[in-house]
Amino acid sequence: MKWLHAVLGNITLPSYLAIFRFHLDQKGNRGSQMTFRFSLFVVYVCLITQWVEADQLPSVLNSNGRAFLMGPIAQTEDVLNQDKITFDTVNKKSSTSPRRAFLSSILLPGLGQFLAGNSMRGAIFSGIELAALGMYLNWNGKGKDTEDEFRKDAGEQWDPLAYRGWRGSTISRNSSITHALPCSSQVYKSLGNESESGGSLDFGDCAPTEIQQYYELIGKYDQYVAGWEDLVRLPEENRAVWTEVDSVENFRSQMRLDYELKRDESNRYLKRASWMTGILLVNHIISAIDAARVARIKAQESTHSNVGLRTRFAMTMSNSNRVFYPMFIAYKPLK
Numbered sequence: 001m002k003w004l005h006a007v008l009g010n011i012t013l014p015s016y017l018a019i020f021r022f023h024l025d026q027k028g029n030r031g032s033q034m035t036f037r038f039s040l041f042v043v044y045v046c047l048i049t050q051w052v053e054a055d056q057l058p059s060v061l062n063s064n065g066r067a068f069l070m071g072p073i074a075q076t077e078d079v080l081n082q083d084k085i086t087f088d089t090v091n092k093k094s095s096t097s098p099r100r101a102f103l104s105s106i107l108l109p110g111l112g113q114f115l116a117g118n119s120m121r122g123a124i125f126s127g128i129e130l131a132a133l134g135m136y137l138n139w140n141g142k143g144k145d146t147e148d149e150f151r152k153d154a155g156e157q158w159d160p161l162a163y164r165g166w167r168g169s170t171i172s173r174n175s176s177i178t179h180a181l182p183c184s185s186q187v188y189k190s191l192g193n194e195s196e197s198g199g200s201l202d203f204g205d206c207a208p209t210e211i212q213q214y215y216e217l218i219g220k221y222d223q224y225v226a227g228w229e230d231l232v233r234l235p236e237e238n239r240a241v242w243t244e245v246d247s248v249e250n251f252r253s254q255m256r257l258d259y260e261l262k263r264d265e266s267n268r269y270l271k272r273a274s275w276m277t278g279i280l281l282v283n284h285i286i287s288a289i290d291a292a293r294v295a296r297i298k299a300q301e302s303t304h305s306n307v308g309l310r311t312r313f314a315m316t317m318s319n320s321n322r323v324f325y326p327m328f329i330a331y332k333p334l335k
Contacts, residue, residue: 112291143269163227
């Protein structure tokens with residue numbers, strides 16, 4: 001009597017006698033008569049019911065569970081398998097906590113989403129990370145290469161000693177002098193007192209910001225034009241030397257113009273690279289927040305699935321010997 005024990009549990013013969021005695025005591029009571037008839041129907045349904053194992057259950061339930069069928073005839077497990085009555089399964093419970101997902105994505109965007117079970121969102125954040133990182137490396141590399149080029153040109157084409165000679169002469173008084181040359185003492189010391197800068201340019205202990213200003217000023221402002229080798233006088237564009245520079249506005253250097261173009265190009269690349277660093281930072285933060293949200297939603301879904309531990313119901317048609325019977329299905333997971 002395995003099926004009787006599985007369905008009716010501890011319902012025994014004394015229980016049915018008690019129901020029948022209650023019916024006799026309440027004879028003539030219309031409500032009691034209805035209750036008695038309903039009780040008999042429940043007993044009848046239970047008697048024709050048999051527990052069967054269900055291979056697959058809904059997502060809110062565990063993969064292991066039981067289902068019992070109600071209908072005109074008791075159904076066996078073979079009938080259930082023959083009729084292919086199955087229940088779809090979906091995502092399993094996520095074991096990733098919101099905190100773990102947050103920390104994972106703050107280190108590597110998209111990782112927390114993958115751990116939480118949302119591979120599509122993880123792929124999006126990972127794709128953004130790879131794209132931004134690739135563009136940063138590309139633009140930063142181009143910016144640094146171009147910076148090396150224009151700094152090399154400055155070392156070969158702009159003479160600090162020539163500029164110092166012009167700056168200390170009386171002829172420079174006719175020009176507007178607005179900026180002091182950064183790292184001048186270190187530069188002059190490294191080059192010596194020779195008029196030709198054949199020595200190695202050494203900034204010594206000069207700060208990186210001052211070195212950057214050194215290369216910026218010599219190309220940006222007219223007062224440094226006397227140091228460029230291809231100096232010409234305007235408007236004739238005759239070659240000139242620094243001792244002839246009575247007013248910087250009257251002289252021009254093509255080397256200086258080319259130098260400024262390279263410096264501007266380098267700055268554009270480096271600025272784009274800095275934008276990518278901002279995008280990378282924002283992507284890490286947003287990905288971490290999103291990963292925690294995804295993990296929390298998964299955890300809530302898993303928590304809500306526990307509500308599914310109570311019995312679920314469904315209707316289906318069972319085929320037995322080419323005769324279709326309406327079946328009422330109730331299924332419940334096993335803990």
